[in-house]
Amino acid sequence: MSNIPSDLKYTKSHEWVRVAGDVAVVGITDHAQHELTDVVFVELPAVGRQVKAGENCAVVESVKTASDIYAPVSGQILEFNATVVDNPALVNTEPHAGGWFFKLKLSHPEEVNALLSPEDYQKQIDG
Amino acid sequence: MTLKRTPLYSAHQKLGGKLIEFGGWEMPVQYTSITDEHLAVRQAAGIFDISHMGEVFVGGPGAENFLNRVLTNDVRKLAPGLGQYTLMCNEAGGVVDDLYAYRMNSTDFLLIINASRIDVDVPWLEQANAGQAELRDLSGRMAAVAVQGPVVAKFIDAALPGDACGGTAVQKISELKKNQVGIFIFDFSTLYVARTGYTGEDGFEIIAPTEKIEAVWNRLLEIGRPLGLKPAGLGARDTLRTEMCYPLYGHELDESTTPIEARVGFFVALDKGDFTGRAVLARQNAEGTKKKLVAFKMTGKSAPPRPHYGILANGRAIGQVVSGTQSPSLGVGIGLGYVPSEFSRPGTPLEIEIRGKTAPAVVVPKPIYKR
Numbered sequence: 498m499s500n501i502p503s504d505l506k507y508t509k510s511h512e513w514v515r516v517a518g519d520v521a522v523v524g525i526t527d528h529a530q531h532e533l534t535d536v537v538f539v540e541l542p543a544v545g546r547q548v549k550a551g552e553n554c555a556v557v558e559s560v561k562t563a564s565d566i567y568a569p570v571s572g573q574i575l576e577f578n579a580t581v582v583d584n585p586a587l588v589n590t591e592p593h594a595g596g597w598f599f600k601l602k603l604s605h606p607e608e609v610n611a612l613l614s615p616e617d618y619q620k621q622i623d624g
Numbered sequence: 625m626t627l628k629r630t631p632l633y634s635a636h637q638k639l640g641g642k643l644i645e646f647g648g649w650e651m652p653v654q655y656t657s658i659t660d661e662h663l664a665v666r667q668a669a670g671i672f673d674i675s676h677m678g679e680v681f682v683g684g685p686g687a688e689n690f691l692n693r694v695l696t697n698d699v700r701k702l703a704p705g706l707g708q709y710t711l712m713c714n715e716a717g718g719v720v721d722d723l724y725a726y727r728m729n730s731t732d733f734l735l736i737i738n739a740s741r742i743d744v745d746v747p748w749l750e751q752a753n754a755g756q757a758e759l760r761d762l763s764g765r766m767a768a769v770a771v772q773g774p775v776v777a778k779f780i781d782a783a784l785p786g787d788a789c790g791g792t793a794v795q796k797i798s799e800l801k802k803n804q805v806g807i808f809i810f811d812f813s814t815l816y817v818a819r820t821g822y823t824g825e826d827g828f829e830i831i832a833p834t835e836k837i838e839a840v841w842n843r844l845l846e847i848g849r850p851l852g853l854k855p856a857g858l859g860a861r862d863t864l865r866t867e868m869c870y871p872l873y874g875h876e877l878d879e880s881t882t883p884i885e886a887r888v889g890f891f892v893a894l895d896k897g898d899f900t901g902r903a904v905l906a907r908q909n910a911e912g913t914k915k916k917l918v919a920f921k922m923t924g925k926s927a928p929p930r931p932h933y934g935i936l937a938n939g940r941a942i943g944q945v946v947s948g949t950q951s952p953s954l955g956v957g958i959g960l961g962y963v964p965s966e967f968s969r970p971g972t973p974l975e976i977e978i979r980g981k982t983a984p985a986v987v988v989p990k991p992i993y994k995r
Contacts, residue, residue, distance in 0.1 A: 534654065534656075534657040534658065534659075535657050535658050535659045535950075535952075537928060537950040538926070538927045538928060538950070540927065540979075556927070556979065558927050558928055558950070559658075560657075560658040560659055560662075560859065560863060560928070560949060560950050560952060561653065561654075561658055561859050561949075562930075563927065563930065
């Protein structure tokens with residue numbers, strides 16, 4: 498059973514988003530890390546990069562395969578998680594906490610409204 | 625195309641196996657995690673469903689001569705109850721398949737072939753045979769499991785008790801030596817048990833009639849679990865064999881690649897008389913080949929190498945990765961790839977192209993992982 502925290506928003510491509518003011522923190526969901534298992538490498542976007550919602554902007558590699566990570570919302574990268582780059586296993590052990598990927602400054606805050614609620618994300622992974 | 629399912633399909637579902645397509649079959653890639661299953665095999669034991677693999681019976685007075693003309697290794701070296709790794713080549717020396725050949729008695733052999741090559745191998749063998757040997761494709765009627773790891777010998781006899789009634793004459797399975805095969809009785813059925821595998825660990829491959837394989841699987845799991853036996857999927861099978869540099873057909877081997885290029889020339893008996901592909905292989909063995917298979921390790925922190933990534937040396941493209949992964953045993957990216965022979969010496973620096981950037985690697989001796 499996947500953990501789906503109620504204070505986060507979600508995407509169909511299994512990213513989570515924590516919005517506070519005009520800043521969003523992004524990571525991959527517990528369901529995603531469970532499907533990937535054994536995360537061994539994470540490649541994150543550089544600080545200052547402008548990303549568009551839906552843009553392929555990071556890569557997470559498990560033993561078996563490489564998976565693209567998409568920006569859930571548009572904005573400028575403020576920070577990436579250097580700790581998870583050094584210790585990719587955090588994606589598996591704490592996907593919603595220490596395993597976060599990057600923070601961005603929202604350029605189109607209204608895009609947040611298009612993200613999935615925890616209930617909708619639950620329905621999607623049950624579907 | 626509908627995917628084929630092995631007789632262990634429902635067993636995999638019950639165990640929570642994640643199923644993927646492999647060579648036309650729906651097979652478990654992992655149950656818990658590739659790393660967990662990999663380390664279970666290195667440290668204790670793992671059990672794999674290998675029912676998709678093909679089994680071909682070749683028998684009769686003409687079988688030995690026939691096999692020696694169609695396979696690269698010398699089956700005359702096989703005493704009854706012994707097996708060998710061997711290859712089947714075309715006239716150009718390209719590999720049609722790599723396989724295991726077991727001699728069951730003075731006249732009869734059992735070939736274990738790759739699942740993805742059954743539809744090619746069987747007609748190939750039939751055409752080459754021309755009536756010299758009796759040939760039967762038993763792939764649809766036989767299933768198999770591999771049980772691999774350092775503790776397997778401690779529970780195999782308790783799981784499958786009894787002495788051999790054919791092949792190598794032993795009192796119990798654990799008395800089999802490497803590459804030996806015996807016939808054992810399990811629930812009124814015949815099991816072929818060989819001490820071999822594809823992981824670099826001690827272990828056995830067990831071939832049973834399809835209707836009996838689930839009972840064998842369950843029995844092994846029941847007896848082996850207390851000693852650390854876990855079900856293991858194709859993901860771990862691939863990382864284990866990559867660490868050992870064992871070729872996988874379709875990656876290291878194909879119809880346009882020779883055993884000499886793939887550096888499995890040890891299994892090509894050039895001195896045994898003529899066989900298909902011999903002329904090319906003898907020339908390559910004497911003169912060397914333009915390209916060679918090398919093993920490499922990533923030297924810095926990087927994403928794991930993957931099949932089809934480019935290999936560079938001094939910034940120039942020189943080859944391609946054919947197998948690559950993160951090594952669960954070593955914690956670094958490892959791989960196999962073809963490069964011009966002048967770049968094949970261990971210690972040669974390489975670069976692997978990963979998503980448009982290059983990452984440093986170095987050619988290493990085989991196997992990549994040593995116990």
